[in-house]
Amino acid sequence: MFELDFRSRTPIYEQLVDRFKELIISGVLKPDEQLPPVRVLAGELTVNPNTVQKAYRELEHQGFVYSVPGKGHFVRPTAPSDQPARLNRLRQELRRVVSELRYLGMNYQEISSIIEDQIFDSKGGHPQDD
Amino acid sequence: MFELDFRSRTPIYEQLVDRFKELIISGVLKPDEQLPPVRVLAGELTVNPNTVQKAYRELEHQGFVYSVPGKGHFVRPTAPSDQPARLNRLRQELRRVVSELRYLGMNYQEISSIIEDQIFDSKGGHPQDD
Amino acid sequence: MFELDFRSRTPIYEQLVDRFKELIISGVLKPDEQLPPVRVLAGELTVNPNTVQKAYRELEHQGFVYSVPGKGHFVRPTAPSDQPARLNRLRQELRRVVSELRYLGMNYQEISSIIEDQIFDSKGGHPQDD
Amino acid sequence: MFELDFRSRTPIYEQLVDRFKELIISGVLKPDEQLPPVRVLAGELTVNPNTVQKAYRELEHQGFVYSVPGKGHFVRPTAPSDQPARLNRLRQELRRVVSELRYLGMNYQEISSIIEDQIFDSKGGHPQDD
DNA sequence: GTGGTCTAGACCACA
DNA sequence: GTGGTCTAGACCACT
Numbered sequence: 001m002f003e004l005d006f007r008s009r010t011p012i013y014e015q016l017v018d019r020f021k022e023l024i025i026s027g028v029l030k031p032d033e034q035l036p037p038v039r040v041l042a043g044e045l046t047v048n049p050n051t052v053q054k055a056y057r058e059l060e061h062q063g064f065v066y067s068v069p070g071k072g073h074f075v076r077p078t079a080p081s082d083q084p085a086r087l088n089r090l091r092q093e094l095r096r097v098v099s100e101l102r103y104l105g106m107n108y109q110e111i112s113s114i115i116e117d118q119i120f121d122s123k124g125g126h127p128q129d130d
Numbered sequence: 131m132f133e134l135d136f137r138s139r140t141p142i143y144e145q146l147v148d149r150f151k152e153l154i155i156s157g158v159l160k161p162d163e164q165l166p167p168v169r170v171l172a173g174e175l176t177v178n179p180n181t182v183q184k185a186y187r188e189l190e191h192q193g194f195v196y197s198v199p200g201k202g203h204f205v206r207p208t209a210p211s212d213q214p215a216r217l218n219r220l221r222q223e224l225r226r227v228v229s230e231l232r233y234l235g236m237n238y239q240e241i242s243s244i245i246e247d248q249i250f251d252s253k254g255g256h257p258q259d260d
Numbered sequence: 261m262f263e264l265d266f267r268s269r270t271p272i273y274e275q276l277v278d279r280f281k282e283l284i285i286s287g288v289l290k291p292d293e294q295l296p297p298v299r300v301l302a303g304e305l306t307v308n309p310n311t312v313q314k315a316y317r318e319l320e321h322q323g324f325v326y327s328v329p330g331k332g333h334f335v336r337p338t339a340p341s342d343q344p345a346r347l348n349r350l351r352q353e354l355r356r357v358v359s360e361l362r363y364l365g366m367n368y369q370e371i372s373s374i375i376e377d378q379i380f381d382s383k384g385g386h387p388q389d390d
Numbered sequence: 391m392f393e394l395d396f397r398s399r400t401p402i403y404e405q406l407v408d409r410f411k412e413l414i415i416s417g418v419l420k421p422d423e424q425l426p427p428v429r430v431l432a433g434e435l436t437v438n439p440n441t442v443q444k445a446y447r448e449l450e451h452q453g454f455v456y457s458v459p460g461k462g463h464f465v466r467p468t469a470p471s472d473q474p475a476r477l478n479r480l481r482q483e484l485r486r487v488v489s490e491l492r493y494l495g496m497n498y499q500e501i502s503s504i505i506e507d508q509i510f511d512s513k514g515g516h517p518q519d520d
Numbered sequence: 521g522t523g524g525t526c527t528a529g530a531c532c533a534c535a
Numbered sequence: 536g537t538g539g540t541c542t543a544g545a546c547c548a549c550t
Contacts, residue, residue, distance in 0.1 A: 314526095
């Protein structure tokens with residue numbers, strides 16, 4: 001379920017954040033569904049509970065989940081919006097990645113197909129307006 | 131010219147690496163053009179020369195510049211190629227960014243146009259065959 | 261264990277890199293085995309931690325080790341491959357060394373036996389198919 | 391004749407030393423033949439005379455040429471011998487290079503053929519006892 | 521004057 | 536306690 005790469009130089013908690021974001025975006029985790037309790041998940045992944053805690057806090061900060069004290073963490077039903085700062089950062093990142101891929105020899109065709117695949121896949125979970 | 135964010139969690143030397151990669155990819159820095167001397171740039175940015183040195187060394191490792199001791203650092207004329215590992219990492223990153231942009235409400239049209247702009251712009255500097 | 265030559269013109273960090281490469285190639289350091297922590301090794305060798313850090317970073321760049329922040333540096337289990345540039349450099353170096361040995365009077369027999377020994381020894385650690 | 395790589399990180403004077411050693415070993419430069427005068431060579435290569443001077447001094451130090459004050463530098467007719475220190479260093483280097491080539495996937499066959507080619511080529515110039 | 525190396529010492533992030 | 540970053544400042548090699 002969670003394929004953590006302990007060898008990776010990206011911190012564990014960040015891998016968790018990314019993974020959960022994927023699950024939420026793709027619709028595997030439904031709106032208002034509860035995330036695994038911190039201790040449970042920590043136990044299953046054999047990581048420090050603090051690490052999971054930190055991941056959940058970050059998800060909350062980014063607007064993907066909300067927390068109910070004493071209850072747990074839950075998937076926020078509506079996609080976070082009106083986050084111009086984050087959007088700008090992502091736009092910037094998109095430009096950076098594309099231009100570097102381009103520079104390293106990948107052609108427009110390949111880049112486009114990756115993007116289309118990505119969008120197509122995510123459509124299954126969260127249908128969105130286009 | 132170089133807008134460093136000293137508060138950012140991404141290291142200064144990495145910000146420098148990213149910025150220089152943009153400048154090289156976009157063709158603002160021409161092949162074999164000299165980069166600012168380590169001490170000079172360090173002075174202008176009010177960072178330690180070691181930090182700039184580290185950035186230049188990283189650029190060298192990634193194949194974007196070459197260094198001639200006693201002379202300076204220069205833009206490598208040919209783009210690095212045959213770097214499957216780096217390509218994979220970038221592909222992965224592309225997927226992540228696209229899916230998150232999608233989730234935050236950006237539609238396919240907008241994403242596509244960003245990519246096309248990016249590819250079009252980069253063509254001015256480093257023409258590439260497709 | 262580590263015989264550093266502080267008078268040598270080859271930098272300390274590079275001597276460390278070479279030594280570790282030998283240890284990894286010969287199989288003395290097993291896959292996923294941890295390297296000595298930066299500070300510890302620095303202490304034992306009475307060099308600055310930054311110097312060891314630099315060596316480890318270089319080994320990482322060359323694909324011999326991986327680093328997990330907060331955990332340590334570890335031997336990468338799979339040998340780096342697809343590095344045509346490095347292979348060419350080594351081929352060139354091999355030619356240079358052989359021709360100079362030849363000139364200084366060493367005959368074919370001796371050179372061959374060194375090579376066979378070397379290949380035989382390395383087989384013990386990292387078995388390879390031919 | 392002299393293909394200097396000003397981009398290389400190996401110093402110019404060292405490239406000169408290596409190149410002259412090749413020429414002497416391969417017999418292109420005959421015993422007692424005069425090397426190009428410092429200023430002439432410097433002019434042709436558009437490098438600083440000091441750089442050529444330094445290369446010649448190094449060649450002298452390594453026993454490949456001798457200098458006649460006021461006359462110039464000449465190829466030493468007999469190969470330098472009884473240099474156990476240098477021999478050991480080269481032996482060591484040979485082992486290092488071979489084991490790394492081996493580790494990077496080159497097989498015994500390829501390595502052997504490189505060595506045989508090298509020895510065969512150098513035979514034309516300086517016939518030696520085997 | 522250029523890059524390269526090294527030291528000493530500090531602070532932060534992560535587990 | 537681990538690696539990672541950064542500063543300040545010194546010294547060397549090369550041109």
